[in-house]
Amino acid sequence: MKRMLSGIKPTGQLHLGSYIGALRNFVNFQDDYELFCFIANLHCVTFYQEPQQLKKNLKDSIALYLACGLDPQKCTIFLQSDVPAHAQLGWLLTCQSYMGELSRMTQFKEKSAKQTDGITAGLFTYPSLMAADILLYDADYVPVGDDQKQHVELARNLAARFNNRYGETFVLPEPVTPKIGARIMSLSDPTKKMSKSDGINKGCIYLLDDLNAARKKIMSAVTDNLAKINYDKENQPGISNLLEIMSALSDEPIESIVNRYQGCGYGQLKKEAADIVCDTLAQIQEKYNEVIASGKMEEILKQGAEKANKISYKKLKKVQKKMGVDIF
Numbered sequence: 001m002k003r004m005l006s007g008i009k010p011t012g013q014l015h016l017g018s019y020i021g022a023l024r025n026f027v028n029f030q031d032d033y034e035l036f037c038f039i040a041n042l043h044c045v046t047f048y049q050e051p052q053q054l055k056k057n058l059k060d061s062i063a064l065y066l067a068c069g070l071d072p073q074k075c076t077i078f079l080q081s082d083v084p085a086h087a088q089l090g091w092l093l094t095c096q097s098y099m100g101e102l103s104r105m106t107q108f109k110e111k112s113a114k115q116t117d118g119i120t121a122g123l124f125t126y127p128s129l130m131a132a133d134i135l136l137y138d139a140d141y142v143p144v145g146d147d148q149k150q151h152v153e154l155a156r157n158l159a160a161r162f163n164n165r166y167g168e169t170f171v172l173p174e175p176v177t178p179k180i181g182a183r184i185m186s187l188s189d190p191t192k193k194m195s196k197s198d199g200i201n202k203g204c205i206y207l208l209d210d211l212n213a214a215r216k217k218i219m220s221a222v223t224d225n226l227a228k229i230n231y232d233k234e235n236q237p238g239i240s241n242l243l244e245i246m247s248a249l250s251d252e253p254i255e256s257i258v259n260r261y262q263g264c265g266y267g268q269l270k271k272e273a274a275d276i277v278c279d280t281l282a283q284i285q286e287k288y289n290e291v292i293a294s295g296k297m298e299e300i301l302k303q304g305a306e307k308a309n310k311i312s313y314k315k316l317k318k319v320q321k322k323m324g325v326d327i328f
Protein backbone atom coordinates (compact mmCIF):
# COMPACT_ATOMS: atom_id res chain seq x y z
CA MET A 1 0.00 0.00 0.00
CA LYS A 2 1.37 3.41 -0.94
CA ARG A 3 1.86 5.89 1.86
CA MET A 4 0.25 9.27 2.13
CA LEU A 5 0.75 12.05 4.65
CA SER A 6 -0.67 15.48 5.25
CA GLY A 7 -1.29 18.05 7.95
CA ILE A 8 -3.23 21.18 8.76
CA LYS A 9 -2.05 24.12 10.85
CA PRO A 10 -4.38 24.94 13.75
CA THR A 11 -3.66 28.68 13.43
CA GLY A 12 -7.35 29.47 13.52
CA GLN A 13 -10.58 27.61 12.94
CA LEU A 14 -10.67 25.19 10.01
CA HIS A 15 -12.57 26.63 7.07
CA LEU A 16 -14.31 25.52 3.92
CA GLY A 17 -11.13 26.04 1.83
CA SER A 18 -9.06 23.63 3.93
CA TYR A 19 -12.00 21.20 4.01
CA ILE A 20 -12.48 21.13 0.23
CA GLY A 21 -8.80 21.49 -0.68
CA ALA A 22 -7.48 18.99 1.83
CA LEU A 23 -9.46 17.41 4.66
CA ARG A 24 -12.26 15.80 2.67
CA ASN A 25 -9.67 14.29 0.36
CA PHE A 26 -7.77 12.77 3.30
CA VAL A 27 -11.05 11.06 4.21
CA ASN A 28 -11.52 9.75 0.67
CA PHE A 29 -7.97 8.42 0.57
CA GLN A 30 -7.94 6.59 3.91
CA ASP A 31 -9.29 3.33 2.42
CA ASP A 32 -6.73 3.04 -0.35
CA TYR A 33 -3.55 4.40 1.21
CA GLU A 34 -1.65 4.08 4.44
CA LEU A 35 -2.54 7.56 5.65
CA PHE A 36 -0.84 9.72 8.28
CA CYS A 37 -2.70 12.88 9.26
CA PHE A 38 -1.34 15.25 11.83
CA ILE A 39 -2.03 18.64 13.32
CA ALA A 40 0.91 20.93 12.52
CA ASN A 41 1.03 22.71 15.86
CA LEU A 42 4.77 23.50 15.54
CA HIS A 43 4.13 25.18 12.21
CA CYS A 44 1.55 27.50 13.68
CA VAL A 45 3.81 29.23 16.20
CA THR A 46 5.81 31.16 13.62
CA PHE A 47 3.55 34.03 14.76
CA TYR A 48 2.46 34.74 18.33
CA GLN A 49 -0.56 32.63 19.22
CA GLU A 50 -2.54 33.39 22.36
CA PRO A 51 -1.97 30.13 24.33
CA GLN A 52 -5.56 29.52 25.50
CA GLN A 53 -6.93 30.22 22.06
CA LEU A 54 -4.31 27.93 20.50
CA LYS A 55 -5.30 25.09 22.83
CA LYS A 56 -8.92 25.52 21.82
CA ASN A 57 -8.03 25.60 18.12
CA LEU A 58 -5.95 22.43 18.54
CA LYS A 59 -8.79 20.55 20.20
CA ASP A 60 -11.26 21.78 17.61
CA SER A 61 -8.98 20.75 14.75
CA ILE A 62 -8.65 17.21 16.07
CA ALA A 63 -12.38 17.01 16.70
CA LEU A 64 -13.00 18.26 13.17
CA TYR A 65 -10.60 15.70 11.68
CA LEU A 66 -12.78 13.03 13.27
CA ALA A 67 -16.08 14.80 12.58
CA CYS A 68 -15.21 15.07 8.89
CA GLY A 69 -14.71 11.32 8.73
CA LEU A 70 -11.08 10.49 9.48
CA ASP A 71 -11.18 7.11 11.15
CA PRO A 72 -8.40 6.24 13.63
CA GLN A 73 -8.88 2.55 12.71
CA LYS A 74 -7.89 3.36 9.14
CA CYS A 75 -5.33 6.15 9.50
CA THR A 76 -2.82 7.49 12.00
CA ILE A 77 -3.83 10.78 13.61
CA PHE A 78 -1.35 12.66 15.79
CA LEU A 79 -0.05 15.96 17.04
CA GLN A 80 3.23 17.09 15.48
CA SER A 81 4.76 18.12 18.83
CA ASP A 82 4.09 14.64 20.27
CA VAL A 83 6.64 13.25 17.81
CA PRO A 84 10.04 14.86 18.52
CA ALA A 85 11.66 13.51 15.33
CA HIS A 86 9.79 16.18 13.34
CA ALA A 87 11.68 19.03 15.00
CA GLN A 88 14.94 17.04 14.99
CA LEU A 89 14.85 16.17 11.30
CA GLY A 90 13.53 19.68 10.68
CA TRP A 91 16.83 21.06 11.97
CA LEU A 92 18.93 18.65 9.91
CA LEU A 93 16.97 19.59 6.79
CA THR A 94 17.27 23.30 7.60
CA CYS A 95 20.99 22.65 7.27
CA GLN A 96 20.42 21.20 3.78
CA SER A 97 18.24 24.14 2.67
CA TYR A 98 19.59 27.21 0.94
CA MET A 99 18.61 30.78 1.85
CA GLY A 100 17.89 31.40 -1.84
CA GLU A 101 15.34 28.61 -2.21
CA LEU A 102 13.62 29.40 1.08
CA SER A 103 13.33 33.07 0.16
CA ARG A 104 11.65 32.12 -3.14
CA MET A 105 8.76 30.43 -1.35
CA THR A 106 5.56 32.31 -2.25
CA GLN A 107 4.03 31.80 1.17
CA PHE A 108 7.08 33.26 2.91
CA LYS A 109 7.01 36.27 0.61
CA GLU A 110 3.30 36.86 1.16
CA LYS A 111 3.31 36.30 4.91
CA SER A 112 6.47 38.29 5.58
CA ALA A 113 5.09 41.21 3.55
CA LYS A 114 2.00 41.28 5.79
CA GLN A 115 3.95 40.94 9.04
CA THR A 116 4.35 44.28 10.82
CA ASP A 117 5.93 43.27 14.15
CA GLY A 118 8.96 41.23 13.13
CA ILE A 119 9.47 38.25 10.86
CA THR A 120 10.58 35.19 12.81
CA ALA A 121 13.33 32.85 11.64
CA GLY A 122 10.70 30.10 12.01
CA LEU A 123 8.58 31.64 9.26
CA PHE A 124 11.60 31.47 6.98
CA THR A 125 12.62 27.89 7.77
CA TYR A 126 9.00 26.65 7.90
CA PRO A 127 9.29 24.66 4.63
CA SER A 128 12.30 22.69 5.93
CA LEU A 129 10.22 21.52 8.90
CA MET A 130 7.41 20.66 6.51
CA ALA A 131 9.88 18.63 4.44
CA ALA A 132 10.82 16.74 7.62
CA ASP A 133 7.14 16.00 8.31
CA ILE A 134 6.84 14.37 4.92
CA LEU A 135 10.22 12.66 4.53
CA LEU A 136 10.21 11.02 7.97
CA TYR A 137 7.42 8.71 6.84
CA ASP A 138 8.61 7.95 3.30
CA ALA A 139 5.32 9.38 2.06
CA ASP A 140 4.74 8.70 -1.64
CA TYR A 141 1.92 11.24 -1.90
CA VAL A 142 1.01 14.43 -0.10
CA PRO A 143 -2.58 15.61 -0.59
CA VAL A 144 -2.67 19.41 -0.33
CA GLY A 145 -4.36 22.48 -1.76
CA ASP A 146 -2.70 24.53 -4.45
CA ASP A 147 -0.88 26.87 -2.07
CA GLN A 148 1.17 24.06 -0.49
CA LYS A 149 2.37 22.48 -3.73
CA GLN A 150 5.53 24.57 -3.80
CA HIS A 151 6.45 23.40 -0.29
CA VAL A 152 6.00 19.74 -1.27
CA GLU A 153 8.19 20.34 -4.31
CA LEU A 154 10.87 21.78 -2.03
CA ALA A 155 10.59 18.64 0.15
CA ARG A 156 11.16 16.59 -2.99
CA ASN A 157 14.22 18.67 -3.90
CA LEU A 158 15.65 18.32 -0.41
CA ALA A 159 15.09 14.56 -0.52
CA ALA A 160 16.90 14.30 -3.85
CA ARG A 161 19.76 16.51 -2.61
CA PHE A 162 20.16 14.42 0.54
CA ASN A 163 20.04 11.14 -1.42
CA ASN A 164 22.73 12.43 -3.78
CA ARG A 165 24.97 13.57 -0.99
CA TYR A 166 24.57 10.70 1.48
CA GLY A 167 23.10 7.81 -0.54
CA GLU A 168 19.52 6.58 -0.98
CA THR A 169 17.59 7.60 2.16
CA PHE A 170 14.33 9.33 1.35
CA VAL A 171 11.36 8.57 -0.91
CA LEU A 172 10.67 11.49 -3.27
CA PRO A 173 7.14 12.68 -2.44
CA GLU A 174 4.57 13.93 -4.93
CA PRO A 175 1.91 16.54 -4.21
CA VAL A 176 -1.69 15.51 -4.96
CA THR A 177 -4.16 18.34 -5.49
CA PRO A 178 -7.90 17.93 -6.14
CA LYS A 179 -9.20 18.65 -9.66
CA ILE A 180 -11.97 20.82 -8.25
CA GLY A 181 -11.39 23.05 -5.23
CA ALA A 182 -7.59 23.13 -5.00
CA ARG A 183 -7.88 26.89 -4.38
CA ILE A 184 -11.15 28.07 -2.88
CA MET A 185 -11.31 31.82 -3.03
CA SER A 186 -12.51 34.39 -0.51
CA LEU A 187 -16.23 35.16 -0.83
CA SER A 188 -15.61 38.86 -0.26
CA ASP A 189 -12.66 39.10 -2.67
CA PRO A 190 -12.60 36.19 -5.12
CA THR A 191 -9.16 37.18 -6.39
CA LYS A 192 -7.72 36.11 -3.00
CA LYS A 193 -7.53 32.67 -1.40
CA MET A 194 -10.01 31.87 1.37
CA SER A 195 -7.78 32.00 4.41
CA LYS A 196 -8.05 31.47 8.14
CA SER A 197 -5.43 34.12 8.88
CA ASP A 198 -7.84 36.75 7.61
CA GLY A 199 -9.67 36.53 10.95
CA ILE A 200 -13.42 36.86 11.21
CA ASN A 201 -14.54 38.15 7.85
CA LYS A 202 -17.29 37.77 5.35
CA GLY A 203 -15.02 36.01 2.91
CA CYS A 204 -14.28 32.91 4.95
CA ILE A 205 -16.71 30.19 6.02
CA TYR A 206 -15.53 28.32 9.09
CA LEU A 207 -16.62 24.73 9.61
CA LEU A 208 -18.05 25.68 12.99
CA ASP A 209 -19.82 28.82 11.74
CA ASP A 210 -23.39 29.35 12.78
CA LEU A 211 -25.47 28.17 9.81
CA ASN A 212 -27.30 31.47 9.41
CA ALA A 213 -24.01 33.36 9.40
CA ALA A 214 -22.62 30.96 6.79
CA ARG A 215 -25.73 31.40 4.63
CA LYS A 216 -25.41 35.18 4.84
CA LYS A 217 -21.75 35.02 3.76
CA ILE A 218 -22.70 33.03 0.65
CA MET A 219 -25.69 35.23 -0.16
CA SER A 220 -23.49 38.34 0.02
CA ALA A 221 -20.58 36.77 -1.93
CA VAL A 222 -19.00 39.23 -4.36
CA THR A 223 -19.81 38.35 -7.97
CA ASP A 224 -19.89 40.57 -11.10
CA ASN A 225 -22.39 42.41 -13.28
CA LEU A 226 -22.16 40.19 -16.36
CA ALA A 227 -25.49 38.52 -15.50
CA LYS A 228 -24.56 35.09 -16.89
CA ILE A 229 -23.56 31.87 -15.19
CA ASN A 230 -20.30 30.62 -16.61
CA TYR A 231 -17.24 28.86 -15.29
CA ASP A 232 -14.65 31.46 -16.22
CA LYS A 233 -12.14 32.02 -13.44
CA GLU A 234 -10.52 34.99 -15.11
CA ASN A 235 -13.58 37.08 -15.95
CA GLN A 236 -16.07 35.72 -13.40
CA PRO A 237 -13.98 34.65 -10.39
CA GLY A 238 -16.83 35.01 -7.86
CA ILE A 239 -19.33 32.88 -9.79
CA SER A 240 -16.63 30.35 -10.69
CA ASN A 241 -15.71 30.05 -7.02
CA LEU A 242 -19.33 29.35 -6.06
CA LEU A 243 -19.55 26.76 -8.84
CA GLU A 244 -16.39 25.03 -7.56
CA ILE A 245 -17.70 24.96 -4.00
CA MET A 246 -21.03 23.50 -5.17
CA SER A 247 -19.42 20.94 -7.43
CA ALA A 248 -16.87 19.83 -4.83
CA LEU A 249 -19.51 19.38 -2.12
CA SER A 250 -22.20 17.77 -4.27
CA ASP A 251 -20.02 15.83 -6.75
CA GLU A 252 -22.12 17.27 -9.60
CA PRO A 253 -19.83 18.28 -12.49
CA ILE A 254 -19.46 22.05 -12.98
CA GLU A 255 -20.79 21.87 -16.59
CA SER A 256 -23.96 20.23 -15.35
CA ILE A 257 -24.57 22.99 -12.78
CA VAL A 258 -23.83 25.64 -15.41
CA ASN A 259 -26.34 24.01 -17.79
CA ARG A 260 -29.03 23.86 -15.13
CA TYR A 261 -28.58 27.56 -14.43
CA GLN A 262 -28.71 28.95 -17.94
CA GLY A 263 -31.00 32.01 -17.93
CA CYS A 264 -31.19 32.09 -14.11
CA GLY A 265 -30.09 34.88 -11.79
CA TYR A 266 -27.16 34.92 -9.36
CA GLY A 267 -29.55 34.93 -6.38
CA GLN A 268 -30.86 31.47 -7.30
CA LEU A 269 -27.36 30.07 -7.70
CA LYS A 270 -26.30 31.54 -4.38
CA LYS A 271 -29.32 30.03 -2.67
CA GLU A 272 -28.43 26.52 -3.87
CA ALA A 273 -24.77 27.08 -2.96
CA ALA A 274 -25.86 28.18 0.54
CA ASP A 275 -28.08 25.08 0.90
CA ILE A 276 -25.26 22.75 -0.09
CA VAL A 277 -22.74 24.45 2.22
CA CYS A 278 -25.16 24.57 5.16
CA ASP A 279 -26.03 20.87 4.73
CA THR A 280 -22.34 20.01 4.81
CA LEU A 281 -21.69 22.20 7.86
CA ALA A 282 -24.73 20.82 9.69
CA GLN A 283 -23.50 17.23 9.25
CA ILE A 284 -19.96 18.11 10.33
CA GLN A 285 -21.16 20.08 13.35
CA GLU A 286 -23.43 17.29 14.53
CA LYS A 287 -20.51 14.84 14.45
CA TYR A 288 -18.18 17.45 16.01
CA ASN A 289 -20.51 17.69 19.04
CA GLU A 290 -20.53 13.89 19.34
CA VAL A 291 -16.73 13.72 19.18
CA ILE A 292 -16.29 16.43 21.81
CA ALA A 293 -18.78 14.64 24.10
CA SER A 294 -17.13 11.22 23.56
CA GLY A 295 -13.90 12.15 25.38
CA LYS A 296 -11.95 9.85 23.02
CA MET A 297 -9.56 12.37 21.49
CA GLU A 298 -6.73 12.01 24.00
CA GLU A 299 -6.49 8.24 23.53
CA ILE A 300 -6.63 8.56 19.74
CA LEU A 301 -3.75 11.04 19.79
CA LYS A 302 -1.76 8.84 22.19
CA GLN A 303 -2.06 5.82 19.93
CA GLY A 304 -1.33 7.90 16.83
CA ALA A 305 1.81 9.37 18.40
CA GLU A 306 3.01 5.91 19.45
CA LYS A 307 2.87 4.63 15.89
CA ALA A 308 4.30 7.83 14.42
CA ASN A 309 7.14 7.86 16.95
CA LYS A 310 8.19 4.31 16.07
CA ILE A 311 8.40 4.99 12.35
CA SER A 312 9.93 8.45 12.56
CA TYR A 313 12.56 7.60 15.17
CA LYS A 314 13.91 4.82 12.97
CA LYS A 315 14.14 7.18 10.02
CA LEU A 316 15.79 9.91 12.08
CA LYS A 317 18.45 7.46 13.30
CA LYS A 318 19.13 6.37 9.73
CA VAL A 319 19.58 10.00 8.65
CA GLN A 320 21.84 10.80 11.58
CA LYS A 321 24.01 7.76 10.82
CA LYS A 322 24.32 8.72 7.18
CA MET A 323 25.30 12.25 8.13
CA GLY A 324 27.86 11.07 10.67
CA VAL A 325 26.01 12.70 13.56
CA ASP A 326 25.42 9.31 15.22
CA ILE A 327 28.29 6.95 16.00
CA PHE A 328 26.70 3.62 17.05
Ligand code: TYM
Nearest residue numbers: 006007008009017018021022040144145148182183184194
Ligand atom coordinates in the same frame (compact mmCIF):
# COMPACT_ATOMS: atom_id res chain seq x y z
P1 TYM B 1 -2.78 25.02 6.04
O1 TYM B 1 -3.10 24.74 7.45
O2 TYM B 1 -2.60 26.45 5.64
O3 TYM B 1 -3.88 24.41 5.11
C1 TYM B 1 -4.28 23.05 5.27
C2 TYM B 1 -4.59 22.44 3.92
O4 TYM B 1 -5.70 23.13 3.33
C3 TYM B 1 -5.35 23.62 2.06
N1 TYM B 1 -6.02 24.93 1.89
C4 TYM B 1 -6.83 25.21 0.87
N2 TYM B 1 -7.25 24.48 -0.19
C5 TYM B 1 -8.09 25.06 -1.05
N3 TYM B 1 -8.52 26.36 -0.93
C6 TYM B 1 -8.13 27.12 0.10
N4 TYM B 1 -8.56 28.37 0.23
C7 TYM B 1 -7.24 26.56 1.08
N5 TYM B 1 -6.67 27.02 2.21
C8 TYM B 1 -5.94 26.00 2.69
C9 TYM B 1 -3.84 23.78 2.09
O5 TYM B 1 -3.30 23.76 0.79
C10 TYM B 1 -3.43 22.59 2.93
O6 TYM B 1 -3.35 21.43 2.14
N6 TYM B 1 2.04 23.95 5.72
C11 TYM B 1 0.74 23.35 5.75
C12 TYM B 1 0.57 22.34 6.87
C13 TYM B 1 1.61 21.29 6.85
C14 TYM B 1 1.68 20.19 5.96
C15 TYM B 1 2.84 19.45 6.34
C16 TYM B 1 0.89 19.77 4.88
C17 TYM B 1 2.65 21.20 7.70
N7 TYM B 1 3.41 20.10 7.40
C18 TYM B 1 3.23 18.29 5.64
C19 TYM B 1 1.28 18.61 4.19
C20 TYM B 1 2.43 17.89 4.58
C21 TYM B 1 -0.28 24.46 5.94
O7 TYM B 1 0.02 25.50 6.44
O8 TYM B 1 -1.53 24.16 5.57
